Amino acid sequence: MNPLDSISGTIITGVVLAVILTVVINALAGA
Amino acid sequence: MDSIMMLSLERWVHFLAGVTWIGLLYFFNFVNAPAMAAANADKEGPGPAAIGKYIMPRALAWFRWAAVVTWVSGAMYIVSAGHYSLHGVFTLGVGQGNVGLTTLGMGAWLGTIMLFNVWVLIWPNQKKVLGLVAATDAEKARARRVAFLASRINTALSIPMLLFMGAASHSLPF
Numbered sequence: 001m002n003p004l005d006s007i008s009g010t011i012i013t014g015v016v017l018a019v020i021l022t023v024v025i026n027a028l029a030g031a
Numbered sequence: 032m033d034s035i036m037m038l039s040l041e042r043w044v045h046f047l048a049g050v051t052w053i054g055l056l057y058f059f060n061f062v063n064a065p066a067m068a069a070a071n072a073d074k075e076g077p078g079p080a081a082i083g084k085y086i087m088p089r090a091l092a093w094f095r096w097a098a099v100v101t102w103v104s105g106a107m108y109i110v111s112a113g114h115y116s117l118h119g120v121f122t123l124g125v126g127q128g129n130v131g132l133t134t135l136g137m138g139a140w141l142g143t144i145m146l147f148n149v150w151v152l153i154w155p156n157q158k159k160v161l162g163l164v165a166a167t168d169a170e171k172a173r174a175r176r177v178a179f180l181a182s183r184i185n186t187a188l189s190i191p192m193l194l195f196m197g198a199a200s201h202s203l204p205f
């Protein structure tokens with residue numbers, strides 16, 4: 001089932017993306 | 032008008048339009064979608080027709096135009112701000128060693144993708160769903176699914192977007 005089909009799945013997807021992208025930002029800024 | 036006043040006004044407009052855009056996005060996802068499902072499931076109830084006829088066109092109009100004003104005012108802010116540039120922001124400040132630029136750039140890219148979703152995926156498909164343009168039942172069903180997923184993607188993207196927009200001038204959580 002697509003996580004975006006539920007509100008909680010959508011919010012969790014957003015939070016996980018925020019964590020992953022924060023790691024990316026830190027890596028890019030350090031480069 | 033001096034640059035400080037200009038920046039302040041651009042930021043203010045950006046906040047107002049952004050709140051309108053994201054507020055309506057959250058209305059669609061947290062309120063409207065479940066309400067439509069409940070209305071359709073309630074066979075003896077009044078049904079969802081009034082939602083589609085009276086609420087959705089107005090909500091979608093404010094939604095899509097607030098998205099445009101949010102993006103334009105944000106771009107104007109970057110141009111006006113001496114410590115930012117459109118090039119620096121949209122290249123994520125790579126090689127410039129400025130975490131604020133990279134952070135704002137990530138937020139700006141997310142907002143840009145969200146604007147694309149609104150005008151290219153959500154609005155054209157919602158026009159079919161609401162009967163504002165001609166579409167067969169099969170086309171409407173597919174349009175409903177595409178608009179729903181694009182809206183859900185925007186809801187998910189809004190979460191990191193708001194984190195990074197705020198963190199650019201303040202700090203990231205880690």
